[in-house]
Amino acid sequence: NAGVMQNPRHLVRRRGQEARLRCSPMKGHSHVYWYRQLPEEGLKFMVYLQKENIIDESGMPKERFSAEFPKEGPSILRIQQVVRGDSAAYFCASSPRGTGGLYEQYFGPGTRLTVT
Amino acid sequence: GESVGLHLPTLSVQEGDNSIINCAYSNSASDYFIWYKQESGKGPQFIIDIRSNMDKRQGQRVTVLLNKTVKHLSLQIAATQPGDSAVYFCAETFQGAQKLVFGQGTRLTINP
Numbered sequence: 095n096a097g098v099m100q101n102p103r104h105l106v107r108r109r110g111q112e113a114r115l116r117c118s119p120m121k122g123h124s125h126v127y128w129y130r131q132l133p134e135e136g137l138k139f140m141v142y143l144q145k146e147n148i149i150d151e152s153g154m155p156k157e158r159f160s161a162e163f164p165k166e167g168p169s170i171l172r173i174q175q176v177v178r179g180d181s182a183a184y185f186c187a188s189s190p191r192g193t194g195g196l197y198e199q200y201f202g203p204g205t206r207l208t209v210t
Numbered sequence: 211g212e213s214v215g216l217h218l219p220t221l222s223v224q225e226g227d228n229s230i231i232n233c234a235y236s237n238s239a240s241d242y243f244i245w246y247k248q249e250s251g252k253g254p255q256f257i258i259d260i261r262s263n264m265d266k267r268q269g270q271r272v273t274v275l276l277n278k279t280v281k282h283l284s285l286q287i288a289a290t291q292p293g294d295s296a297v298y299f300c301a302e303t304f305q306g307a308q309k310l311v312f313g314q315g316t317r318l319t320i321n322p
Binding site: 098127134135137142149152153185198199200201203204 | 312
């Protein structure tokens with residue numbers, strides 16, 4: 095059973111470009127979470143999605159950031175017009191049911207975004 | 211607001227000794243706690259969890275203790291090995307929250 099897959103593992107973008115980060119959850123998991131990690135810091139929640147629905151986006155910046163989890167295919171975190179402050183590691187996690195405080199989230203290896 | 215913090219940002223121990231990593235949390239509504247291990251360049255890896263109706267849980271070489279009175283969580287690693295070198299994060303959540311709140315992390319280094 096393959097784990098959570100993320101690609102690309104490393105992404106370099108110039109200021110003003112768009113970044114697209116992909117996440118394929120574990121088989122059988124329909125709940126996806128995105129977190130951002132700055133160097134030497136803990137992970138910060140961004141968004142929680144189920145298939146075709148955004149459930150909680152309270153951690154997403156109001157502008158330039160969007161996320162989706164279509165019926166078919168991976169979840170996508172999209173950052174438009176990237177700025178240097180967007181440089182971070184972005185982690186995706188999945189769970190078989192909504193965590194709701196009770197179920198483990200399994201993390202992918204992350205995408206390290208560098209904005210030059 | 212919700213927050214999870216750690217007492218020590220770094221911890222250095224001798225190989226073979228026991229390690230204790232501490233974590234303080236502030237949200238008294240939190241009822242589920244998880245310890246994650248993160249090695250350099252990798253995603254967090256689940257170590258052990260504990261629900262608020264328990265005060266201790268043991269795994270293989272690891273024990274988590276929960277003190278709800280003082281909102282304190284600890285991770286004990288027995289007979290620490292070089293492979294235990296990593297950053298350890300505690301995370302908390304509560305039923306219905308859907309998201310994990312992570313602490314800053316403690317870097318554990320093992321001296322030979």
